Amino acid sequence: MDTRLHPRAVRMPGRSCRSTCVRTPLAALTAAWTLNASIAHAGGTPPGTNITNQASITYTVGGAQLVQNSNPSTIIVEELINLNLVWQDASNVIVGPGDTGRLLTFLLTNTGNGNESFGLTTDSNVSGDDFNPTFSDLYLDANGNGVYDAGVDAQYAAGINDPVLGADSSTAIFVLHDIPAGLVDADIGNCDLTAASNTGTGAPGSSIPGAGDGGANAVIGNSGGSATNTGGYVVTTVVVTMLKSATVLDPFGGSDAVPGAVLTYTITVDVTGSGTAQGVVITDPFPVNTTYVASSLTLNSGALTDAVDADAGDVNATTAGSITIALGNLTDASPLQTITFNVTID
Numbered sequence: 001m002d003t004r005l006h007p008r009a010v011r012m013p014g015r016s017c018r019s020t021c022v023r024t025p026l027a028a029l030t031a032a033w034t035l036n037a038s039i040a041h042a043g044g045t046p047p048g049t050n051i052t053n054q055a056s057i058t059y060t061v062g063g064a065q066l067v068q069n070s071n072p073s074t075i076i077v078e079e080l081i082n083l084n085l086v087w088q089d090a091s092n093v094i095v096g097p098g099d100t101g102r103l104l105t106f107l108l109t110n111t112g113n114g115n116e117s118f119g120l121t122t123d124s125n126v127s128g129d130d131f132n133p134t135f136s137d138l139y140l141d142a143n144g145n146g147v148y149d150a151g152v153d154a155q156y157a158a159g160i161n162d163p164v165l166g167a168d169s170s171t172a173i174f175v176l177h178d179i180p181a182g183l184v185d186a187d188i189g190n191c192d193l194t195a196a197s198n199t200g201t202g203a204p205g206s207s208i209p210g211a212g213d214g215g216a217n218a219v220i221g222n223s224g225g226s227a228t229n230t231g232g233y234v235v236t237t238v239v240v241t242m243l244k245s246a247t248v249l250d251p252f253g254g255s256d257a258v259p260g261a262v263l264t265y266t267i268t269v270d271v272t273g274s275g276t277a278q279g280v281v282i283t284d285p286f287p288v289n290t291t292y293v294a295s296s297l298t299l300n301s302g303a304l305t306d307a308v309d310a311d312a313g314d315v316n317a318t319t320a321g322s323i324t325i326a327l328g329n330l331t332d333a334s335p336l337q338t339i340t341f342n343v344t345i346d
């Protein structure tokens, strides 16, 4: 069956062809609908958009093909109020007791279909953790780079500069805290951030007449128009302990510190706590009135060359008149590090 519209003018039955004739080929109508359908927004069709639909019917009478249109149906899209709030730090932010200006980063996204402003509140005294971080300030990501920039990003003032987001738009929010003194290793302190639509909150599906963009109705989405997320800090204490001792071996096999006696220095390094001591380097200058005994440097009972090379130590190179041992990163799990070297008394 040939469903194409006949190229000749067709007319509504019983009515003048001048006002009601439809000359648009069906193929063109189909193409126009497809184009409109392809204009999609992740947040949905913008509020105030008219969704208009008109059916048509074609038929043939006495060899003439006729087209008749229905009355149009028009529905105005309402504004869906929805949001998403996600804590952005990969894990609890590592802090030390007494730290100042530490921060948690959140990402607020308007998942509704209109423009919306959101009020922000924090709760730094949530329970179920080990301490309360001391709230300092809230900042908005004024330059949109997702990172807190002191002096650039905007301090938040409720009701004054509430973030306004278009549909599908996001902004980072920074909550700054000071960390109390007197905390111990692995203590956790959490903070809640809440963002709430300034149009309204309520049960999903509830409608606020005329409160949406352009006077459209606003409808509360699954978020209830409000979202809360929790970020946290964890206290890390790294304690590096270094002890040094010396033994004396005199030329007579005794332990008298006479000229010619050999002094063996032993240095131990131990790390405790939950953090990492990074790039640990031990430097020990030779005492005056002594001379280093060549090739006497050891680390954990293994000999090290005096030269700068692949091993961890050198003598008189990195630092003149000293031994230098690069121990790298050490944690509580690292074994005790023991360094020895010898000098003779001049």
Ligand SMILES: [Ca+2]
Residues within 6 Å of the ligand: 079, 114, 115, 116, 117, 199, 211, 212, 213
């Ligand atoms: Ca709005």
Ligand SMILES: [Ca+2]
Residues within 6 Å of the ligand: 124, 125, 126, 127, 128, 129, 130, 131, 132, 133, 189, 190
């Ligand atoms: Ca707390």
Ligand SMILES: [Ca+2]
Residues within 6 Å of the ligand: 141, 142, 143, 144, 145, 146, 147, 148, 149, 153
């Ligand atoms: Ca920024």
Ligand SMILES: [Ca+2]
Residues within 6 Å of the ligand: 304, 305, 306, 307, 308, 309, 310, 311, 312, 313, 314
């Ligand atoms: Ca070496």
